[in-house]
Amino acid sequence: MNDTEAEITSQPEVWLRSLALSDQAERELVAPGERMLVLGCGTSWFVAQALAELRESAGFGETDAICASEFRPRRRYDRILAVTRSGTSTEVLEALRTIPPSARTVAITAVRGEPVDDLTDAQLVLDFADERSVVQTRFPTTVLALTRHAFGENIDRVVRDGREALKVDLPKDPAEIDHLVFLGTGWTYGLANEAALKVREAAQAYSESYPAKDFRHGPVAVCGPRSLVWSFGNTDPELDDVARGAGATAYRNRLDPLAQLVLAQRFALALAAHRGLDPDNPRLLTRSVVLTP
Structure with missing residues (x-):
């Protein structure tokens, strides 16, 4: 078992462990x-x-998400969360340096004592969810499991479905797939983006992600018999017929969306194995992007 596989397998238990940080x-x-x-x-x-x-739909307040490399301090925020597994990503640190002192800053990280600590007022440290692998799997899912619990969800079912996702059959033989399209809606659009990234990172394969209903607005044009169109969450079932009409395999299941991401991670790992790749050492990638001045 390589590091990536071991970390994927550990996720349901790590999610439970994160509940010790519920108050913070x-x-x-x-x-x-x-x-x-x-x-x-x-x-x-x-x-x-x-x-x-998740936060805004739960009614807690306006919440934006911005890629750190594109952040421009044009709006007033009361609180800014910086998600950074390593605490060293250059673009995240640069963004934090531009934040006015009136905003409370919080790092969600897996490592203590890194540069992000000096740029934030508080740190939510999930060191037990850190990974040896360059490819992130259990850290991001643990952040979201803990977030959902903090927002009032009971994650017992999430954990049960996560365990099930480690056992169910993959949706397709990876040898039959060259192209993956992940679809999501609401908060699961972020999961779709992450699933597509895992396939690119681990398996160097052609993968895309879209808000579900946008699939008909162009992306379907590149689908064919070796495409897998995978839906996360409560997307329109009619999209499955659209995918099949293009000759693709359509896939969805009843597992919690976070558990579905675990299954997508497993598929990325299987596709990497089929291609003879080492997911622990993905091409051109490092644990953290640290840019020289």
Whole structure:
């Protein structure tokens, strides 16, 4: 078992372990009535998208998600969350340096004592969810599991479905797939983005992600018999017929969307194995993007 596989397998138990941080997570992530911004790069940006949608739809306040490299301090925020597994990503640190002192800043990270600590007022540290692998799997899902718990969801079912996602059959033999399209709606659009990134990182494969109903507005044109169109959450079932009409395989299941992401991670790993790739050492990637001045 490689590091990536071991970390994927550990996720349901790590989610449960995160509940020890429930009080701090509720204080820092809920903040009723505050206008909040969530920053991140790569996987952390997609976590930010999901977190922002979950918070705002729960009625806690206006919440934006912005890729840290594109952040411009044009709006007033009461609180800014920076999601950064390593605490060292250059674009996240640069964004934090531009934030006015009136905003409370919180880092969601997996490592203590890194540069992000000096730029934030508080740190929510999920060190037990850190990974040896460059490819992130359990850190982002643990952030979202803890977030959902802090927002009042009972994650017992999430954990049960996560365990099930480690056992169910993959939706297709990876040898039969060259192209994946992940669809989501609401907070699951961020999950769709993350699933597509996992396929690109681990398996160097052609993968895309879209808000579900946008699939008909162009993306369907590149689908064919070796395409897998995978829907997260409560997307329109008619989209499955659209995918099949293009010759693609359409897939959805009844698992919680976070558990579905675990299954997508497994598929990315299987596709990497089929292609003879080492997911622990993805091409051209490092644990953290640290840019030289």
